[in-house]
Amino acid sequence: MKTVDARGFACPQPVIMAQKAIKADAPSELEVLVDNKCAVENVTRFGESQGYTVTVADGNVVTVKGPKGTLTHAFHPDMILKIEGNELIVDRPDDEHLHKSLHGLTRTLIHNMVEGVEKGFTKELEVNGVGYRAEKKGSQLVMRLGFSHEVFVDEIPGITIEVPAPNKIIIHGIDKQTVGQFAAEVRGKRPPEPYKGKGI
Numbered sequence: 001m002k003t004v005d006a007r008g009f010a011c012p013q014p015v016i017m018a019q020k021a022i023k024a025d026a027p028s029e030l031e032v033l034v035d036n037k038c039a040v041e042n043v044t045r046f047g048e049s050q051g052y053t054v055t056v057a058d059g060n061v062v063t064v065k066g067p068k069g070t071l072t073h074a075f076h077p078d079m080i081l082k083i084e085g086n087e088l089i090v091d092r093p094d095d096e097h098l099h100k101s102l103h104g105l106t107r108t109l110i111h112n113m114v115e116g117v118e119k120g121f122t123k124e125l126e127v128n129g130v131g132y133r134a135e136k137k138g139s140q141l142v143m144r145l146g147f148s149h150e151v152f153v154d155e156i157p158g159i160t161i162e163v164p165a166p167n168k169i170i171i172h173g174i175d176k177q178t179v180g181q182f183a184a185e186v187r188g189k190r191p192p193e194p195y196k197g198k199g200i
Helices: 029-041 097-118 176-187
Strands: 043-045 053-057 061-066 069-074 080-084 087-091 121-126 133-137 140-144 151-154 159-165 168-173
Touching (some): 069 097, 087 097, 097 176, 121 176, 133 159, 159 176, 168 176
Antiparallel strands (some): 043 087, 053 061, 080 087, 121 168, 140 151
C-alpha cells in the first residue's frame, strides 16, 4: 500500500525495528559487564615500592603522598573507603543512581591523585598568529597577543609554567583539575578564532 501526502507525493513507508524482549528480573549483559569492570577498577594499589603512600582519615579524607608532592581530598561520606594491605578499595552502600555515579567518580579522582603525585600532569598550549609570542619573566607569563598591551599571567601555588619556545606554553602540576583550569584561563586570554586559528 502506497502512502500519499496532501501534495500527491509518495511518502516512504515507516521502518519498524524489531526489539529483543528482555526479562525484567534478569540483569542485562551490559549491567554484568559494568559490575565486573567496576569490581576490577575500583581497587587502587599503593605502597613504598610504587613510590607513594595513601591514607584514609575520618570523614573520607584521602591523603596521597608521592615524590612530586602531597594531595588531600575529602570524598562523599556515603562512599566506603577501606585499605586492605596495599590496596585502597572503593565501595558503595547500595545501587541507587547517585551512589553509582559517586562510585566511579571517587575511584577516578583517587587514581588521578595517585598519578599526579607520582608522574604529574601537563598541558601544552600553542600560540599562533603574526607577532604573537610568549615568554617567562620570573614567575610571570608574558604574552603578546595582538592587543595594544602585553598580557600577564602569574603562577599560582601548585602550578609551574614553562615556555620552551616563543609559540609554546607548557603548564605543569600535580592536581589534574587545577592544571586543566589554569590552562583554560590562559587560553581564554585569546581563544583561537575559527577561520585562521589565530590565538592560543
